[in-house]
Amino acid sequence: MHARRAGREPARTGIGPVPIEASVPTIPEPAVAVQHLRKRFGDFDAVRDVSFEVAAGETFGLLGPNGAGKTTTVSMLSTLLAPTSGRAKVAGADVVTERGRVRSRIGLVFQDPTLDEYLTAEENLRFHAELYGVPAATLDARLDQILDMVELSDRRHDVVQNFSGGMRRRLEIGRGLIHSPRVLFLDEPTVGLDPQTRAHIWTYIESLRQSEQITILLTTHYMDEAEHCDRIAIIDNGEIVTLDSPDALKARVGRDRLEIAVPDPEAAIAALGERFGIEATVSEGMVAFYVSHGEEFVPRLFAESGLTIHSVRMSRPTLDDVFMAYTGRTIRDAEASASDHLRESARRFARRR
Secondary structure: OOOOEOOEOOOOOOOOOOOOOOOOOOOOOOOEEEEEEEEEEOOEEEEEEEEEEEOOOOEEEEEOOOOOOHHHHHHHHOOOOOOOEEEEEEOOEEOOOOHHHHHHHEEEEOOOOOOOOOOEHHHHHHHHHHHOOOOHHHHHHHHHHHHHHOOOHHHOOOEHHHOOHHHHHHHHHHHHHOOOOOEEEEEOOOOOOOHHHHHHHHHHHHHHHHHHOOEEEEEEOOHHHHOOOOEEEEEEOOEEEEEEOHHHHHHHHOOEEEEEEOOOHHHHHHHHHHHHOOOOEEEOOEEEEEEOOHHHHHHHHHHHOOOOOOEEEEEOOOHHHHHHHHHOOOHHHHHHHHHHHHHHHHHHHHHHO
16 A cells, blocks of 8 residues: 555554554453543643543443543543553553553544545555554455445545545544454544434444444543443543443432523522522523422422523433533533633733743
8 A cells, every 4th residue: 555645644643553462362351440540731630530440342431521631531541641640451451551552452533533635545544554563464354344334435445535524534433443453432423523424423333333342432522422322421620520321320310400591590599599498500591400390390489489480491301410410510511611711721821921
């Protein structure tokens, strides 16, 4: 294969040449084991004392807003960042002392695109396979298998710059599987894609897990995406606040969520606490709180609260409710706060200059 096309170097994948192991031993349980992992940048803790385990064959999600520490965690587990403290093993290898073994046993799909747009689909896959030392005797068959798996066989000789966003994402996932990894990391696998394409990508991911028999660890801030996971860890401000299956987490909340539109949210919060003993918060402009049997409570709310209520919304528990129950805010609110923090940091930096 020609590594160059139109005088350009192939895009970097973030991981250099890695010799594939001639014989990968049976991977002990768990596939990923993390103990008190921490990453510090200057005086900022991006990841704080994170611990969890992922069983072989499991689809495990890190759910949280942008800036929560998800990508930093994956970067440490894939050996792209060294932990400040703590330990982690991936596919039976230590991420600090056995980096080469970790890299040979994992696949990694980055949040940002890393395909070379001037290479064809097949050339992108072939270049990545050569970096990982996939045996030449099996490479052609593996290329055919991967291209068929992601439904790009008929576009194998087309340059990537002519692909849609969904096609590129499928190709990147296929590239992460070319060397038959035991653990596949997906960092925000459908970010920036339209809902229909996102659903299509998830159809591929679920079928790939079955056909490849691999463990998947993904990061996401999409609630519907987290529903595909066997278990999820909700992460906020660099810390895991809770961890369980999506159904179990929703069952813990157990109550209905009510949102009311009122002229004075702070006065409404005080009135709800005084008259009903309810703790409420402001979420996306409305006063939100949880009650048992919401449909029975709404008439009492109008009759006894003394509040001027313009509208009421009621919903059964969702993962967003779980996030709010454990953090006191929705993911959208958390991301807005993070954006404000970044803007303020940029202003302070500009003033110092």
